[in-house]
Amino acid sequence: MDDRLSRVFSALADPIRRDMVARLASGDATVNELAEPYSVTVQAVSKHLKVLEEAGLVTRGREAQRRPVHLEAEVFDLMTKWIERYRREAEQRYRRLDAVLAEMAESGVERGRTDIEGEAS
Template sequence: MAADGLTPVFSALADPTRRDMVARLADGDATVSQLAEPYRMTLQAVYKHLRVLEDAGLVSRPPGPQPRSVRLEVATFDLMDAWTERYRRRAEQRHRRLDAVLAQMEGDEHGQDHRDDHRGRSATTGHPDDA
């Protein structure tokens, strides 16, 4: 599945009911009836949500007689993880560069303040208590 193949995955996960179904399936396989229990919708509506998740490759139902368990497809989550990880690493690199620049600026600022303390005093002028 190419990056463009992730479009149906992210589209399917845009719906809060489908995200909730995925979250519940992360705890273990479930039948459609079990998945339908907490929702105030018809079984037909639950099947429509499952069809979207199946078409996106997020869940599967093995062929066979009813009741069939719905299960998550780990391979699709691995693809999503690889895609998001690439951009997370890029963002972390940008933040590390920014942190380095800020640390350098802070170090320069402290160095500048320290130099300013010495610039205002001449070598021949001592402290009044030294006189």
């Protein structure tokens, strides 16, 4: 799983590939359609797609003369599970920190009262 996850995150490290994934989220597209907004060759786009394909993010189909590229949603489940695990761990650490800070604030208020009362005596 870690190797696959590494390939996915590595594939998404490139802004063009991230943009392609975002565009494919709204529907399948051909290589030429994906290449349109970029100032790179169709061959360069094909290389980007190969990286996405090797990571399992996209597949290429065949519909008569058309070869649409399809986004594979289950890969996002893999990423989400990994991210969610660490998000929960971080959230638990923050909750513990909040509790410690609240405890410190309460004991500081009590000490402050004692110091003030001590000065008044």
